Structures are given as C-alpha cells and as structure tokens.
Amino acid sequence: MNQLISTFQRQQGQFWQALLQHIQISLISIFIAILIAIPLALLLRRYPKIAEVILQITGILQTIPSLALLGLLIPFIGIGSLPAIVALVVYAIFPILQTTYTGLNQIDPSLTEAATAFGMTRRERLMKFELALAMPFIMAGIRTATVMVIGTATLAALIGAGGLGNFILLGINSNDVNLILIGAISSALLAVIFSAALKFLERAKIRFIIISFFLGLVLLGGSYYQPQTTKHPQITIGGKLGAEPSILINMYKDLIEKNSNIRVNLKSNFGDTTFLYNALKSNKIDIYPEYTGTITSTFLKNTTKSTDPAEVWKEAAVGIQKLNNMVYLSPMKFEDTYALAVKTNFAKEKKITTISELAGLSNINAGFDLEFANRSDGYKGLQSLYGLNMNVKTMQNSLIYGALNSQSVDVAEVYSTDSQIKQFNLTVLKDDKGLFPPYQAAPLMNASLLKKYPELENILNKLAGKINDSQMVEMNYDVSVKQDDPAKVAKNFLKAQGLY
Structure with a gap:
C-alpha cells in the first residue's frame, strides 16, 4: 500500500490530466450515443419489424472486439480521440436503444388511447407521460452504457487518446503493478461514481434530467477550454511507451526551451511506433524520437542489410525524406537494438x-x-x-x-x-554475425516544421553522438526501477554534459 501511495504521489501531475481525458472521452461518447439512440428508439416504435433488424445490428456491433474495432477505424479516421469516441459510441448505442425501445413499448396501450381521446398530440403524450413511464428503463440503459464505456475507454490509450489506460499500459510495459492498479482502480471508481449519479437521476423529474443533460454538455465543453498562457510559439513532442522515450523527449524539451523562445508540450507514453508515426504525419505532434533500424525495417522498402550505424542512419534519413518529406536529424551514440x-x-x-x-x-x-x-x-x-x-x-x-x-x-x-x-x-x-541492425535514436519531424523553426536543427543536434549504452541503461534504471522523474533524470544528464 505504501508503494502504491508513493507511486501515486510521483504521478499526480499525469494522473489528473489522464483522469480529465478519460472523463472527456467517456462523456462525449455517452452524450452522442444518447442523442442517437433515444430519437432512434422513438422512431422505431412506429416500425416494429424494422426495429428488430436495427436492434440485431447494434447488438452484433457490440460483439466486435474493441481492439479489432479500433484497428478497423484507424485507416479511415486516424488516431487519437476521434476513433476512440466512435468506437465507444458504437458500444454505447445498443443498451440505450434497447432499453428505451423496451420502456416505450411496455406502456399500457389504454393510456395512449385515453390520451388520444382527450385530444393530446403525439408530442404531448410523449412529454406528459410516455417518457416519464419509460424513464426507469432509459436510465438503466444509460447506466449500463456509461459503466461499459468508462471501462472500455482505457483502451483509448492504445491509439494516443490518453486517459487512465496510459497508466495501465505503462505499468504493463515497465512491469509496475502499482501503475496498473492506479489506472484500474481509478477507472473502476469513476464508473461507480457515475453509476451512482445516474441512479440518483432515475428518481428525478424529466425536466431536471433534461437540464442536467444540457448542464453536463456545457461543463464538458468548458473542460476543453485552455486559456492562452504564453505568446511564445509552441510545439508538441511525443514519445513512445516506456522510460527511454520519456527521458529523450524531456531532453528535447529542455534544450529547445533553453536555447529558443519556443515552448514545448510533451505527450509522453503516447503509443507505439505506428501511432506516433501517423500522429506526426497528421500534425498531431511535431517531433518524436525514432530509431534508425525502425525506419529502415518498418517504413522503408528495398533497404540494404548494412549493420554500419552511419550507413543505416544515412539510409533512414534519405529514405524517410523521399517517402514523406520528413527530416531525420543526427542520432545519439547508444544503440537500443x-x-x-x-x-x-x-x-x-x-x-x-x-x-x-x-x-x-x-x-x-x-x-x-x-x-x-x-x-x-x-x-x-x-x-x-x-x-x-x-x-x-x-x-x-x-x-x-x-x-x-x-x-x-x-x-x-x-x-x-x-x-x-x-x-x-x-x-x-554478442551478436557475433551481425544480424541485428543498429537502432540509434534521433529526432524525426516534418520538413515544414524545420522550415518554420530552422533553429531546431542546431539545438537538437547538440545531442548527436551523446549518450552511450551504459549511460542510457543507467538512466532507464533510474526511471523504471528507482522511480525517478524522467524530467529530473534528463535535466541532470544535460547539466552533467554541459548542455543545460
């Protein structure tokens, strides 16, 4: 328990940011699902045969594994929050649609006939008593969808959308049970809190529920508002999962902010190679550290089989420039092969x-x-x-x-x-026959960024040829095992090298 508390205290800054991201993604998905499912249920009530088909289709969509669904969405809408929200909406629609349709259909037909006899219009019947009678069913569906969405939203971290899943992924990646528990327990508590709040709303009047819904939308929109705190130009640097990328991007941040008026936002533990690369292509991030061997073996075709570090870097730099007009700066010394x-x-x-x-x-x-x-x-x-x-x-x-x-x-x-x-x-x-290619880390960015801020080349190339294997192992050990702050470890190294 002491280790869990200590880990939480060290991760507080990232935790509150991840919690906000998790709530934002979850609530947006639930609100969109409500706006789709409830009107659809009202429409389908008039067409029972079509309703059965639609319910079957939405039910089948729920059976698609979430990872598979995210993978299917990425080629069409990229990475980040959007595909995560689309996937969560798909999962949330069925329980809300099913319970709303069931709740409306269980209303005694004699009540509808009596209301019609008194001259009530369809809209008046709906607002006067139909929604009120169906509300327990509707709220039960929303509660079910909310709990499911909050739990499933942890997978959003896999595609760079952030949230509490970042702690789970980072914990798995670094074999740290405390990080996994922070992410899992927080997600479970969040689901319980929202479920309890919706249970309370079940007993409220329809007008209060509608007001609460729109108030929630306003608060959600407000949570995205970020006042401009600086007039300096800003860029975003992303990093893969793990200690090493976190250390490297903090070094980039320190060097850039120390040697220019550019301010840097960091997205640590942003995802794996595919997500970082796609995020760079779509300008969701501006820079990330990539490895020479990864570029030649993953992104480029018809590459040579050289194991000479300088030749592999040159091939990677020339190849990635031709492929996507990206600039690959000079690498550091260590080889994370x-x-x-x-x-x-x-x-x-x-x-x-x-x-x-x-x-x-x-x-x-x-x-x-x-x-x-x-x-x-x-x-x-x-x-x-x-x-x-x-x-x-x-x-x-x-x-x-x-x-x-x-x-x-x-x-x-x-x-x-x-x-x-x-x-x-x-x-x-020892790889005595030279099978494994060199994997040296260097900053990767779009050529347009370097054209806009040409000073970045000289600033980031201060790390070229720096950091040997033993130094990198030691820094990774400090972060992964001793639980030191990556920002602190990065800054200490730069100071020791006379770069800060």
Whole structure:
C-alpha cells in the first residue's frame, strides 16, 4: 500500500490530466450515443419489424472486439480521440436503444388511447407521460452504457487518446503493478461514481434530467477550454511507451526551451511506433524520437542489410525524406537494438557469451514477442543466419523479463539499453554475425516544421553522438526501477554534459 501511495504521489501531475481525458472521452461518447439512440428508439416504435433488424445490428456491433474495432477505424479516421469516441459510441448505442425501445413499448396501450381521446398530440403524450413511464428503463440503459464505456475507454490509450489506460499500459510495459492498479482502480471508481449519479437521476423529474443533460454538455465543453498562457510559439513532442522515450523527449524539451523562445508540450507514453508515426504525419505532434533500424525495417522498402550505424542512419534519413518529406536529424551514440539475453548464472553454467555458442545447445526455451518471432531480423534471421531452433513461447513484451527471471524461458529477446538488464543481472549475448541492425535514436519531424523553426536543427543536434549504452541503461534504471522523474533524470544528464 505504501508503494502504491508513493507511486501515486510521483504521478499526480499525469494522473489528473489522464483522469480529465478519460472523463472527456467517456462523456462525449455517452452524450452522442444518447442523442442517437433515444430519437432512434422513438422512431422505431412506429416500425416494429424494422426495429428488430436495427436492434440485431447494434447488438452484433457490440460483439466486435474493441481492439479489432479500433484497428478497423484507424485507416479511415486516424488516431487519437476521434476513433476512440466512435468506437465507444458504437458500444454505447445498443443498451440505450434497447432499453428505451423496451420502456416505450411496455406502456399500457389504454393510456395512449385515453390520451388520444382527450385530444393530446403525439408530442404531448410523449412529454406528459410516455417518457416519464419509460424513464426507469432509459436510465438503466444509460447506466449500463456509461459503466461499459468508462471501462472500455482505457483502451483509448492504445491509439494516443490518453486517459487512465496510459497508466495501465505503462505499468504493463515497465512491469509496475502499482501503475496498473492506479489506472484500474481509478477507472473502476469513476464508473461507480457515475453509476451512482445516474441512479440518483432515475428518481428525478424529466425536466431536471433534461437540464442536467444540457448542464453536463456545457461543463464538458468548458473542460476543453485552455486559456492562452504564453505568446511564445509552441510545439508538441511525443514519445513512445516506456522510460527511454520519456527521458529523450524531456531532453528535447529542455534544450529547445533553453536555447529558443519556443515552448514545448510533451505527450509522453503516447503509443507505439505506428501511432506516433501517423500522429506526426497528421500534425498531431511535431517531433518524436525514432530509431534508425525502425525506419529502415518498418517504413522503408528495398533497404540494404548494412549493420554500419552511419550507413543505416544515412539510409533512414534519405529514405524517410523521399517517402514523406520528413527530416531525420543526427542520432545519439547508444544503440537500443534487439539482443538476446540470458541469466548470468545460465551463461556461466553453459559457458556462452555469443549467439553462435547458443546454437550449440539443445532444448532451449525462448521468450519472444509476436513481432520478433516473425521478423527477418528476429527469430527468422536467427534460424537462417545462426541455425537456431528453439522452443519459442510468444508473449507480450513486458512479460518477457519476468519469464526469464523466473527461468520459465532460458533466453529472451531484449533491447540492449533496457533497465531490466541491470535489474535482473542478465548477460547480453554478442551478436557475433551481425544480424541485428543498429537502432540509434534521433529526432524525426516534418520538413515544414524545420522550415518554420530552422533553429531546431542546431539545438537538437547538440545531442548527436551523446549518450552511450551504459549511460542510457543507467538512466532507464533510474526511471523504471528507482522511480525517478524522467524530467529530473534528463535535466541532470544535460547539466552533467554541459548542455543545460
């Protein structure tokens, strides 16, 4: 419990921002779903046969896995809040539509006949007693949809929309149970609070419910208002999940703000490679640190197989400029490349220091993530170049170190600057045949940004050739294991190097 409280205190700034994002995404989705589902239910009441078809369709949409739905939406509407809201609206419509339609249909027909006999119009019947009688059903549907949306909204973090899911993803990525608990408990409490508030509204009059609805819309709109606090130009820098990207983007921020009048907004733990790259192309962010090997292997086609860091960077810089008119500045020294690691006692027992020597062992269990297991510079390359044939267990990247530490696997895919190498006392096997390409980090941005702010090139290139592997491992260890603030770690390094 003490560790949980301590972690929360360190993450307070990010927590309140994530909580606001989570509430915004959830409420927007619920309001849109209400505005669609209730009028649709009123319309479908006149057409029972069509109503059954529509209810079946909305029910089927609910069965689509949320991750699959997000993946389907990305090619059409990009990343960020919009696809997350669309997906949540899809999930929220069915319970509201179904309960509203059921509530309206359970009204005694004799009441409708009597009201008609007294000369009431359809609108008067609806406002005088039909909505009032159906309201318990309607509110039950809204409560169900709200709880479901708040829980599902944690997945919005996967596509750069923020929210409490950021804590869950970061906790999984860094194997930190406290971060996972902060995200999960907060999301659950939020769902309980909103469910209780809606339960209270069930007993209120229709006029009060309608007023509350529009008041909620006003407050939601107000939550997006951000007064302009500075006249300085501003840019946004994003970072992938994990300690290392967070450290790097804080270095970028410090250097830019120290050496120019530009102010920097940071989006740390913004997502994985695909989301950062798409966000850069759509100008949702202005800069993010990318790795040379990632650009050549993921974004470019017909690349060379060179393992020379300078040649790979040049190929990445030229290729990405031709592909999307992006500028790739000079890289730092360290190489956060793929590597194979074993427990140090295992390495000593088997007398191995290289991947070639690993090939001489039999019945080796390996832990790889799904991407590495199917990459030509991953397990497929290990098979063809080194002749390795292992019993491969595929798992989520953040679980690999735990499996290796508990000896569930003998060898695992790692990144060469991961803090867990020091934390778990691992031995990284030498890639003696040069399978893994260099992965040096450097700022990636659109050419239009550099044209607008040409000073950024000289400022960010102050990090070129800086930070070796051991320094990066140490900084990652400080953030991931010792729970130091990435901003503090970044600033301390810049001061030590005379750059701040």
